[in-house]
Amino acid sequence: MCEHDQCTSHAGQKPDMRPVYPKAGSYPHFAKLVDTQKAQVDRKVFHDQEIYEAELRQIFGRAWLFLAHESQIPEPGDFLRTYMGEDNVIVVRQRDRSVNAFLNSCPHRGNRVCMVDAGKKARGFICNYHGWSFGIDGGLRGTDGKVYDSDATFDKGSIGLTPVAQIASYKGLIFATFDPDAPSLEEFLGDFTWYLDVMLDNDEGGTEFIGGAIKSVIDCNWKFPAENFVGDILHAFWTHQSGAQAILGGGVDLGARYDELAFQASVYGHGIETNLDKVGNTRTLGYPELVDYVFSRQKAMADRLGEVRARMVGAVSSATVFPNFSFLPGQATFRVWHPRGPDKIELVVWTLVNKNMPEHIKELYRKGVMMTFSPAGVFEMDDGENWEYSTRVNQGFVTRQQPLHYALGVGTRDDSRDLPGIIHKGSLNDANQRLFYTRWAEFMRFDNWHDLQNGETAPPQRMAQRQAAE
Amino acid sequence: MMADALDMVRICDLSEIGEEILKVSLEGHKPLGVTCLDGIYYVFPDTCPHANESLSKGWIEDGRVVCPVHFAEFELGNGAVHNGPSGCARLTFYECEARIDGLYARLTS
Numbered sequence: 001m002c003e004h005d006q007c008t009s010h011a012g013q014k015p016d017m018r019p020v021y022p023k024a025g026s027y028p029h030f031a032k033l034v035d036t037q038k039a040q041v042d043r044k045v046f047h048d049q050e051i052y053e054a055e056l057r058q059i060f061g062r063a064w065l066f067l068a069h070e071s072q073i074p075e076p077g078d079f080l081r082t083y084m085g086e087d088n089v090i091v092v093r094q095r096d097r098s099v100n101a102f103l104n105s106c107p108h109r110g111n112r113v114c115m116v117d118a119g120k121k122a123r124g125f126i127c128n129y130h131g132w133s134f135g136i137d138g139g140l141r142g143t144d145g146k147v148y149d150s151d152a153t154f155d156k157g158s159i160g161l162t163p164v165a166q167i168a169s170y171k172g173l174i175f176a177t178f179d180p181d182a183p184s185l186e187e188f189l190g191d192f193t194w195y196l197d198v199m200l201d202n203d204e205g206g207t208e209f210i211g212g213a214i215k216s217v218i219d220c221n222w223k224f225p226a227e228n229f230v231g232d233i234l235h236a237f238w239t240h241q242s243g244a245q246a247i248l249g250g251g252v253d254l255g256a257r258y259d260e261l262a263f264q265a266s267v268y269g270h271g272i273e274t275n276l277d278k279v280g281n282t283r284t285l286g287y288p289e290l291v292d293y294v295f296s297r298q299k300a301m302a303d304r305l306g307e308v309r310a311r312m313v314g315a316v317s318s319a320t321v322f323p324n325f326s327f328l329p330g331q332a333t334f335r336v337w338h339p340r341g342p343d344k345i346e347l348v349v350w351t352l353v354n355k356n357m358p359e360h361i362k363e364l365y366r367k368g369v370m371m372t373f374s375p376a377g378v379f380e381m382d383d384g385e386n387w388e389y390s391t392r393v394n395q396g397f398v399t400r401q402q403p404l405h406y407a408l409g410v411g412t413r414d415d416s417r418d419l420p421g422i423i424h425k426g427s428l429n430d431a432n433q434r435l436f437y438t439r440w441a442e443f444m445r446f447d448n449w450h451d452l453q454n455g456e457t458a459p460p461q462r463m464a465q466r467q468a469a470e
Numbered sequence: 471m472m473a474d475a476l477d478m479v480r481i482c483d484l485s486e487i488g489e490e491i492l493k494v495s496l497e498g499h500k501p502l503g504v505t506c507l508d509g510i511y512y513v514f515p516d517t518c519p520h521a522n523e524s525l526s527k528g529w530i531e532d533g534r535v536v537c538p539v540h541f542a543e544f545e546l547g548n549g550a551v552h553n554g555p556s557g558c559a560r561l562t563f564y565e566c567e568a569r570i571d572g573l574y575a576r577l578t579s
Contacts, residue, residue, distance in 0.1 A: 145539060
């Protein structure tokens with residue numbers, strides 16, 4: 001009945017209520033659906049139910065997944081409800097000010113113990129079904145209080161909400177994993193932290209999320225938006241051209257020094273494309289004052305991050321942290337594409353600002369994100385329809401046999417630039433998307449973290465070390 | 471007056487009582503909860519009127535005793551219940567008196 005070694009389940013014995021963290025398997029036949037030689041991805045990965053179940057086990061059951069920003073739950077008892085894959089979790093600040101996260105499911109009959117999206121100063125979480133009550137530390141405090149108290153075999157201390165296996169923060173962003181064997185968050189992110197710092201560390205005061213979350217549902221496979229943000233600026237010139245003209249009075253512009261400056265960087269499937277044009281993304285929010293603000297901070301940001309990254313803060317750029325956490329530098333929108341089956345996502349969007357920004361600047365970012373990258377936003381609507389049809393067409397049996405083309409920029413690898421990660425020249429490139437799917441294939445193929453962290457998507461110095469060792 | 475005073479039971483030393491809820495077990499009586507807020511002492515049953523949980527494992531917040539299990543709140547002094555589970559009764563508060571040699575209370579009913 002349960003997977004614990006010692007559990008023999010004799011009558012009268014106390015049930016073993018320890019958390020169960022699933023073990024990964026290996027799905028080489030799914031991994032082969034990503035053909036790196038031909039730069040093709042089999043459409044099966046966008047509609048097949050078995051593959052989706054394997055994703056929940058191999059990827060969402062193991063990877064570090066974004067939960068919340070520290071600023072959303074500042075005080076003990078402050079909490080929010082989110083998802084890791086399809087698993088509903090409660091993220092809650094503890095009395096010692098650390099953060100923990102628990103499955104939102106009562107260990108008695110499984111009902112949710114928290115129904116609201118977020119709240120302040122929670123004392124605990126009580127299940128609606130039989131009154132089982134859990135502290136913010138997840139421990140069972142009591143039940144209905146009448147029957148179990150007289151049951152000598154009832155071991156309250158051994159029962160609680162299931163905690164995530166590991167939880168950690170990187171510069172304000174809280175992540176967790178269900179895999180006790182996963183490497184540290186920083187090891188999982190690898191050199192990609194260098195790029196995360198563009199948004200998370202361009203000011204000494206740190207960052208915060210403002211204005212709550214905007215949620216929506218899009219009928220698409222979760223990988224379409226994730227791959228779009230990991231490295232597809234190409235679509236902007238067609239998909240977003242009319243929106244850009246309406247807001248900017250002109251088309252999307254990657255800057256005069258594109259050939260010299262633009263690049264894509266990828267580490268363990270996380271990726272960013274950028275044009276180093278200083279303000280291209282910020283411009284699309286439609287407020288000249290924001291553009292002036294970003295320009296005014298160039299020197300301070302360069303002192304802190306160096307010239308290259310200072311140019312990235314407001315630039316035309318997009319990024320994904322594998323598997324499903326994405327953001328747009330410049331536009332300041334951060335989001336998670338929660339999977340809801342192979343053909344649906346729940347999208348949750350926040351606005352990230354520096355705590356030290358003037359209030360009216362923060363407000364302009366909040367409004368700008370709302371008007372561009374929300375369900376009613378100019379650019380979000382453009383994207384959503386594309387991803388829905390990219391997904392839905394695969395209901396066609398013949399359609400889904402057809403190959404997809406991921407070959408833009410084959411042969412553009414650039415090892416000459418002193419930048420972390422696997423670098424490709426030019427942001428108009430499928431390179432990061434190829435590496436995103438290569439990472440996806442690694443998660444399908446490998447059942448252990450040693451292989452996962454030393455494969456094709458590992459940063460170059462890591463690969464060099466591996467080759468030297470062999 | 472004299473007879474009333476004699477009926478009072480010595481609960482504990484005053485020095486033992488703080489702003490947390492102190493649990494006191496006396497021979498022949500059910501366990502008690504004791505606390506002090508703004509110089510006023512309070513004595514009440516330790517067992518929550520809703521079920522069997524120990525209120526001394528809870529805490530005082532905004533002038534109310536908070537049950538640690540289902541978070542029912544009872545006003546200090548009159549015992550009125552707020553946010554309690556369905557059917558949760560008021561909390562009884564016993565008349566009590568601080569004397570030189572300790573806290574005394576009349577443990578009626």
